[in-house]
Every structure is written in structure tokens, then in C-alpha cells.
Amino acid sequence: MAPAYERQFCDHFMLLKPEDGSFYGLIRFLLFSDYSETSGFLHYTETDLQGDFWRRWYIFNSLLVQKLLLLFGKPLVLVGNMLKLWLNLLSRNGGFLKLFFKFFTGGVVRPDPSSATFTSVVGCLDGRVELDKSIRQGDRKYNASLAMMASKLSYENAEFVHTIIRDHWNMENLGFYNFWNDFQGQPSTQAIMFQDTKNNPNLIVVGFRGTDPFDPIALGIDVDLSWIELEGVGMAHSGFMKALGLQKDKGWPKEIEKRSDPQQQYAYYEIRSKLREILQKNERAKFIVTGHSLGGALAILFVTILAMHEEAWLLDKLEGVYTFGQPRVGNKQFGYYMKEKLKENDVRYLRYVYCNDIVPRVPYDDDSIFFEHFSPCLYYNMYYNGKVLGEEPNKNYFSPLWVIPKYLNAVLELIRSFIIPYIGGSDYKENWLMKMYRVLGLIIPGLAEHSLQDYVNITRLGSLPMDLQNSLRHRNSKVGLPKKSQ
Numbered sequence: 235m236a237p238a239y240e241r242q243f244c245d246h247f248m249l250l251k252p253e254d255g256s257f258y259g260l261i262r263f264l265l266f267s268d269y270s271e272t273s274g275f276l277h278y279t280e281t282d283l284q285g286d287f288w289r290r291w292y293i294f295n296s297l298l299v300q301k302l303l304l305l306f307g308k309p310l311v312l313v314g315n316m317l318k319l320w321l322n323l324l325s326r327n328g329g330f331l332k333l334f335f336k337f338f339t340g341g342v343v344r345p346d347p348s349s350a351t352f353t354s355v356v357g358c359l360d361g362r363v364e365l366d367k368s369i370r371q372g373d374r375k376y377n378a379s380l381a382m383m384a385s386k387l388s389y390e391n392a393e394f395v396h397t398i399i400r401d402h403w404n405m406e407n408l409g410f411y412n413f414w415n416d417f418q419g420q421p422s423t424q425a426i427m428f429q430d431t432k433n434n435p436n437l438i439v440v441g442f443r444g445t446d447p448f449d450p451i452a453l454g455i456d457v458d459l460s461w462i463e464l465e466g467v468g469m470a471h472s473g474f475m476k477a478l479g480l481q482k483d484k485g486w487p488k489e490i491e492k493r494s495d496p497q498q499q500y501a502y503y504e505i506r507s508k509l510r511e512i513l514q515k516n517e518r519a520k521f522i523v524t525g526h527s528l529g530g531a532l533a534i535l536f537v538t539i540l541a542m543h544e545e546a547w548l549l550d551k552l553e554g555v556y557t558f559g560q561p562r563v564g565n566k567q568f569g570y571y572m573k574e575k576l577k578e579n580d581v582r583y584l585r586y587v588y589c590n591d592i593v594p595r596v597p598y599d600d601d602s603i604f605f606e607h608f609s610p611c612l613y614y615n616m617y618y619n620g621k622v623l624g625e626e627p628n629k630n631y632f633s634p635l636w637v638i639p640k641y642l643n644a645v646l647e648l649i650r651s652f653i654i655p656y657i658g659g660s661d662y663k664e665n666w667l668m669k670m671y672r673v674l675g676l677i678i679p680g681l682a683e684h685s686l687q688d689y690v691n692i693t694r695l696g697s698l699p700m701d702l703q704n705s706l707r708h709r710n711s712k713v714g715l716p717k718k719s720q
Contacts, residue, residue, distance in 0.1 A: 243462075243481075243483070243484060243485025243486070244462045244463050244464060244465070244485065245279065245463065245465075246279045246462075246463040246469075247277070247278065247279055247460075247461065247462040247463060247472070248276065248277075248278040248279075248459075248460060248461055249276070249277040249278065249460045249462075249472060250275060250276060250293065250296060250297055250300065250458055250459060250460045251274060251275055251276065251277060252275065252297050252300035252301045252304060252454075253301075253304060254274035254275060255274045255275045257301065259274070259275065260275065260294060260297055260298060260301065263275055263276075263290065263293075263294060263297075264290055264291065264294040267287070267290070275293075275297055276293070286602055288600075288602040289602035289603065291602075292459060292597075292598055292602055292603050293459055296457050296458060296459045296597075299453075299454075299457045300454050300457060300458065303450040303453055303454045304450070304454075306450075307450030307451075310448055310450050311448060311449070311450065313448060314355065314446070314447070314448020314449070315448075317355060317448070318347070318352075318353075318354065318355055318358075319345065319347075321353075321355065321358040321667070322345035322351075322352050322353060322358075323342075323344075323345055325345075325353070325358070326343045326344075326345050326351065327342060327343050347391065348391055348392075348393060349391075349393055349394075350393040350394050350396070350397040351394075352391060352394065353390060353394065354389045354390055354391075354446070355446075355447060355448065356386070356389040356446075356447075356686060357386075357389060357390055357394075358665075358667055359665075359667055359668050359671060359685055359686070359687060360386070360668065360685070360686050360687040360690060361665065362386075362661065362690060363383075363387070363398050363402055364402055365379065365380065365383055365402075365403055366379055366661075366694050369694065371430075371432075371433050375693060375694070377437075377522060377553070377554060377556065378556055378584065378586070378693045379693040379694060380430075380437075380439065380522075381439065381441070381522055381524035381556035381558075381693075382524070382526075382556070382558060382586075382686075382689055382690055382693045383690070384426065384428070384439045384441035384524055385441050385442075385444065385524050385525050385526040385529055385530075385556075385558055385686070385689075386526070386686045386690065387399075387426060387441065388424060388425065388426045388441040388442065388443040388444070388525070388526075388529060389443055389444065389446070392410040395407070395410050395426050396410065399426075399428045403428075403430075404432060405428050405429060405430050405431065405432070406428060406429045406430075406431050407426075407427075407428050408427035408428050408429055408438070408508065408512070409426065409427045409508065410424075410426050411423075411424065411425045411426070411427075411499070411501070411504065411505075412424050412497070413425065413479065413499055413500055413501035413504065414479075414493075414497065414498040414499060414500055415476055415477055416476070416479075416480065416481060416482050416500070417476045417480070417482065418451065418476070421497055421498070422451050422452070422477065423442075423443075423477045423478070423479075423501045423532070424442070424443035425440065425441060425442045425443060425501060425505065425529075425532075426439075426440075426441045426443075427439065427440050427441075427505070427508060429512070429519075434518065435516075435518040435519050435520055436516055436518070436519040436520075437519070437520055437521070437522065437553070438509065438512060438513075438519060438520070438521035438522075439521070439522055439524065440505055440509070440521060440522070440523045440524070440533075440536075441524050441525060441529065442501075442523075442524070442525035442528075442529035442530075442532040442533050442536075443525070443528075443529050444525060444526040444527030444528045444529035444530070444559075445527045445528045445529075452528055454473075455473035455474065455476075455477060455528060456473075456527075456528060456561065456593070456596070457596070458471070458472070458473040459597050459603060459605075460472035460473055461564075461565075461604075461605075462475065462480075464485075464486070464542070464568075466571070467538070467542060467564075467567075467568060467571045468564055468565050468566070468567030468568030468569070468570070468571055469564055469565040469567065469568055469604060470535065470538070470563060470564045470568055471531065471535075471561075471562075471563050471564065471597070471605070474528070474531045474532060474535055474563055475535065477501070477528070477532060478500075478501050478502050478532050478535050478536060478539070479500030479501045479502040479503055481500075486502075486539055486542060486543070488543045490503055492507075501532070501536075502536060502539050505536065506540070506545070506548070509521060509548060509551075510548070513548070513551050519551070520551055520552070520553040521551055521552060521553065522552070522553050522554050522555070522556060523536055523537060523552070523554075523555050523556075524555070524556040524557065524558075525557060525558070525560070526557075526558040526559055526560075526686060526689060527558075527559050527560070527561070527593055527684065528561070529557075530557030530558055530559060530560030530561075530585075531557075531560055531561050531563050533555055533556075533557050533560075534555055534557060534560065534563060534572075534583065535563055537549075537552065537555055537572075537575075537576075537581065537583075538563075538568075538572060538575075540552075541571075541572070541575035541579070546579065549579040549581060550579065550580075552579070552581050553582070554581065554582040554583070554584060555581065555582070555583045555584070556584050556586070557583075557584070557585050557586065558586045558588075558686075558689040559586070559587065559588065559591050559593045559594055559684050559689060560585055560593070560594060561593050561594060561596050561597065562594075562596065562597055562599060562605035562606055562607055563605070564605065564606075564608070565604040565605060565606065566604070566606055566608075568608065569606060569607070569608025569609075570608070572608050572609075573608055573609075583609050584612060585607070585609050585610070585611045585612065586611070586612050586614070586689060586692065586693075587611040587612065587613050587614070587626045588614050588683050588684075588688045588689055588692055589614065589615055589616055589643060589647075589683045589688070590628070590631075590636075590640050590643055590644075590679055590680040590683050591680055591683040591684045592631050592678075592680035592681060592683070592684060593684050594607070594611070594626055595626065595628065595629055595630055595631040595680075596631070598630050599629055599630060600630065607625065607626075610622050610623060610624050611623055611625070611626050612698065613626055613627070614688075614692040614696050616643055616646055616647055616650065618691060618692050618695045618696040618697065619696070619697055620692065620696050620697060620698045620699075621698070621699060622698075622699070628640075631680060640679035640680060641676070641679055643679065644672070644675045644676050644679045644682065645676065647672055647675065647682065647683070648669070648672040648673065648675070648676065651664040651668065651669050651672050652669075658691075658694075658695055662691060662695075664687065668685070668687055671685060
């Protein structure tokens, strides 16, 4: 029943296989408890699955969405590509009216998807690429703001990334990567690396790309409930681990033989190697790891594997982990392990959550599905007022008590999109596409809140309690940053 390679590196696991069954079989799995034992949907080592309806209900929903993504994956990619092309066509030609006239005069500028001017759908929603000039290095907001912009930039193509880092941020581009996923048999994990060399010590930024809304593979990973148990660590999300570089038959060996094909490098091992190389040349330099959505999950799991491999020297160089709208990545035991390792290595972990964002509230956290966050969150409301909470409100999103507040908040956010430029300045003006996305948020509250627009805003406009502000100032001075803000 269980594939051989999982048993090579873990004793307990549950793997969902949406491709190994029909929709009819999926209904039978939900309704009949004994069907889970013979269903091809699951590979697992537990024996109590068949007795828990609610657990099967959560797994059913996960499998259903994954099967739909398999069924409609190609049309979804096609729609995404057409939307990107259309949005860039409008942008490169000055809008709809100018494009209309250029169509008849023969002056239409055709966008090149690999060029430095071609932006993703994420970039079209929020076109800001400049760093906030009012936030300087040494300011308590600097690292978080830089991390957020790196997370945002990671959604773009290689030329776009290189141009922004070099010409706009005046920093050194260290790499644009498309890493190999051994279980998918293709490169599907993207990340960027760059270095701020203007200040001493230098700061290296590793940014993992989040979920492309038109990428069925990434969306499937997000909704997957599969997990593997790592000895001495706990249960961890299988899909995220595979995206980071989990090895078939081996799990997480400390060292692997590097493949000759540059297109088949693994995220964790390649980034670790690059960090070792750079930091050995500049011992005073520090690095941060960041990501939005799926990218946030990969960021904290990257640190998990460093801890597993006892990479104390690298962890000492790690200034902080900044995640934005990050989903849950492990169970309670995993959380205990990570809290101990973060404390032991003095690593700061800042997990940002904006309002009703749905992604930090998945996978479910209850007695049937064991995922949970292990760190307090920096929670911001729609006014960008922040506070530290042990868990985001409405932690599983679907509470009936939160239905009206969520819809009311979505309405207020749409109204805010028209007035925020008069409050925060022209940098915060939302374009027509973002406003349409806010309208979609009236149908599915929490969807628009996951946008990078709001996460960029909270790192710039957001306020925190004074005691936490002082703590961040202290930490910045500790890693050698100027003490201007103290």
C-alpha cells in the first residue's frame, strides 16, 4: 500500500494521491469508513483513519480540490498566460484606448515574457518596485520592508528581478533559481538571492516565491494535507518539504552529490552552498530568509533543515526569518522542536498576518488535522494597526461567528482602496485591477487580503506596540546596524 521510498526515511506518514482514483471513489471514501483501507487515494501508516469522519471530510476536500486542479490545470495555465499577456499588452501600449488606436496604425508594442518590462499578475496587481525611501537601514522597519519587497519581487522573471535589484535598489544580484522537485520530476520551486553591499555588515536576502494563482502545481501543494514524520522533529507538510528538496529514498541527508545538470539542483542544498561560499568570504555579513504564502512556508522550513543538520555556523549568521501570509507547516511536536532550535540559535522569526487572509489559516488546526502554527503572529487589522497574538483570530477561517465581520471588512477595504492615496500618499494608490480583486473579496472574504498590496502596506504604514518596537530596535543594533532609531 505504501510506496517504498517513504519507508526509507520515515516510519509514519500520510500521503494523498488524487491521481490514483475516480470522483466516484472519492465519494465512497467520504461515506464509508472502511473504504479508506482499500482506496488508492491514500498511502499511510496509521490505522485509525477509518474511524474519524471529520478527518475524512478534511481529506476529501483536499483531494477534491487537487483532482479539480489536475482536471482543469492546463486551462488554468492558459487563462493565466493570456491574462498576463493582455495586462502587459495594455501596460506597454499606454492603456486600452491607445492600444486600440495602435492596432489600426500598426504601432502595437508586443510584450516579451522574458524581458525586464514583463510583469506577473502579482506585479500587475501592485506595481510598486521601489524601496520606501523613508525607511532607512537601521530603522526598525527596514529588514521587514526589504524582506517583503524581496518576496514580492520573487514572483517576477529573471530579467525583471536582475534589473530591479541592480538599477533600482543598487544591490548585487546573486541568483535567480528554478529548483528541481524530485517527486514531480521537474523544476517548480523558484527563489532569488541578492546582497545589500552599501552597508557594513552586508545583508544577504534569500526570497522564496509564493503561490502563482494560475499554477495548478503550486495550488495543489497549498491545499495538500500530506505529511511525513521526521525523527526527533515531528510531522511536517510533505508538499512543502518536497518543494524544498526532499530526496527520494533518502529524506534529508546532510550532504548530497551535486547533479551535473544545472536545471536539476535542489533548493535547500543549493542555497545552503551559496550562503556558505559568500559568508566564508565575508564573515561579518548576515542573511535573512523570507517569502510570501508558499514562499513563507519554504523560508521557515529551510531553517528547520539547517537546524536538523546542526548548521550552527550558518544559523549564527541568520539575522531573521520574515514570512507573510504563511500557511501552517507542522504539528505540535514540530513546533516544540522549532521553538527550542530558534531560541538555542538566537534566531528571530517574524510571522506577519494581515486581517482575514485565508492562507495562514490552512491547513486546518483541530483534533482531526494536526497542523498548527508554533510562533506568535504579528497581526494587522484593516487600519494597519498591529499587535502580537498567539494565534490569528478565527484560526480555521470558517467560524460562523466571523461571517458578518469578514464581509463587512471586505466592504471597508474596497472603500479604503479609493481613499488611501489621500492618507498615505500616491505610493498607496490602487489600480483598477486591484480594485476588481477587492470586489472578488466581497464574494470570498480573505482572498484579497492575501494580496501583496496589503503586506507591503503593513511593513510601511503598519504600527506596533511600543515594547515590540523597542525590541526590534535592539535586535537591529545587535547585528551591527546603525543605532539611529534608538
